[in-house]
Amino acid sequence: MPDRTDPLDLLPDSVAAAAFRRLVRHLRRRHDAQNIELMGLAGFCRNCLADWIDEAGAGLGKADARAAIHGMPMEEWKAKYQSEATPEQIARMEESMKKNADMG
Template sequence: MSQLQELDKTQQTEIEAATFRRLLKHLDENKDVQNIDLMILANFCRNCLGKWYKAAAEERGIELDYEDARQRIYGMPYSEWKDKYQLPATEEQMKAFEAKKNK
């Protein structure tokens, strides 16, 4: 039996939460990776994480505003992050994004 199968629910939740926090830290440390790049390569971005965060809260009966959820993901208000770090999408990025959407 593997170690993973022996985890109780609390341990599993703690590990998953730590993994999620590490993902957020990694994204925060790599602000040069644009959301459109994430969408092209992985079919999700920081905004998707915000939507999933909000949905998970609501599944647990917790009302959470989308902007509050995004602030938890970005570590600051989205508008501030966008002004500081988001670059306009290039023509090449937009073509790749449209090609991905049309698959």
């Protein structure tokens, strides 16, 4: 249920959807922003966005939701753009994820 005290919940769905699509398209162009780096900094990545749209009722399933966010099948995206995570990136991601524990 929306929180009527949060201005975000007062936005029309069409506005929120337009902003979400802009975010996704921005991430599609910024392949240099690796998922592991997004996770380390903000505690979410492209895959999280895909999971969230599926959990919100998109009915796509994991693979199709990730393809929708990445703009291509996940395995193709990984082969083209994903680099090997360093131990430092993994450590930052793990620390960042601890901050997500209280965020439903």
